[in-house]
Amino acid sequence: MNGDAGAALNTGALGTTALSDAGVLDGDALDNTTEIVSRSDAGVVKPLLGDPLSNRERTTLEDRFARADSPWDEFIDALLATAHARGFSLNLRSLTVDVILTDPEPDATMSRFGSADDLRALYLALHVADVLRELDLRIEREWEELGPLQEPFRAQAAEPDVRMEPLPYFRRIRTKMHQQGTPDPMRYWREIETDVKIFGVRVRNGVHRELVRRLKAATEKSPSDLTSLNKDASLNEDTTVVGFQPRTIKDKEQLSNHAWGLAIDVDAPWNAYITQRGVMDVIKRHTTDHVDLSKDPIDDRLGARQDREAVLERRYETLKKASYELKVWLAEVEPMEGKLFDAVQRAADELQLAKGTKDQARITQAQLTYEQARKDYEADKGVADYTYLRTHLSGEDLMNWTREGFLNLPLDVIKMIKFKEGVSWGGEYERIKDFMHFELAPSQVPDASR
Ligand SMILES: [Zn+2]
Structure with missing residues (x-):
């Protein structure tokens, strides 16, 4: 524990703000909490507190919060689980301690804690809240890092059946990625190439480097050029190829492989x-x-x-x-x-x-x-x-x-992509048909951490 009490003071202060956000603590509690924790330096409280989070506890909590649909709702359960794993029970009423914490007399405050467990629970709660706060910050940093890829998120968030602010929408997709086996989606999103042409057509929203590599290989082997695909069509529209789309499969909860940047839709109006x-x-x-x-x-x-x-x-x-x-x-x-x-x-x-x-x-x-x-x-x-x-x-x-x-897709294009490059075609799905759609599974991407 030695020098940790000072560190606990800082993270504790952050945690208290987070706790009050969650309605667990009153916002005024901050100064008094500082008082309580700082008293650990004097050796009064310190023996009661227990250790700050171990790496293992932290990792477990991070994982739990990152896959939760609403992390703050998960907070109390996560706290209980952590306390339980440490072998002490936790009386939640002791955490709604606004009366105690706003007490002008610190000594009286101390005496009004019901038990050592109460104080340890509070101390633990501050650290657990910090994990959640750090996750919030990490998600904000990732959002900034997306750069031009923010645009597809904004577009999906504005869809009539979604209508969310872009950042919470990004968070929702990130959570779903985690739930579906990709705890670090940035590993895929960083690999999305935004300025790329396939079969002579620019891919809207970009597409994952691995799919680009395979499709480019197919293009070299195939004389087909999709730009001429609609020459005979009665509507002379340009052929379109759409790649990255951070969204679920239509009418389902499950994410589309477009969300990993691992799918393209070719010429959607005609397929x-x-x-x-x-x-x-x-x-x-x-x-x-x-x-x-x-x-x-x-x-x-x-x-x-x-x-x-x-x-x-x-x-x-x-x-x-x-x-x-x-x-x-x-x-x-x-x-x-x-x-x-x-x-x-x-x-x-x-x-x-x-x-x-x-x-x-x-x-x-x-x-x-x-x-x-x-x-x-x-x-x-x-x-x-x-x-x-x-x-x-x-x-x-x-x-x-x-x-x-x-x-309207030509057979040689389908054959080339499928057989030479191992990409699946939605026209061969069993129960539905998605003729415009070609995809790789996330597991087909080499070296990506899952
Ligand atoms: Zn598709």
């Missing part, structure tokens, strides 16, 4: 992300092979026997054909749906007019016409499927699918 069972059912009904996107369109047993590249070729062919057939069907059903829908609208208008005339014969006729128009509209299965898509997809997706289908 769909399909997760809804009902949408998959519509696609199944309107493709000749009845392709079910909730499964692998290629029999897995074939995969075991055949060359994996040949399986990918067949899978791609099946998907591409389905994409084309869906596009053709959408182009047909869209005007049909429009026609039947207009008929219902016209009949409804006429019925309204008829009611105004009080001409009973005309009203009856209009009613019949209206009911028939509705029946015709509802009876058409194709139209019902189209209506389903219209209500379950974004307007942009439906328009894009109608013009170009849901898959």
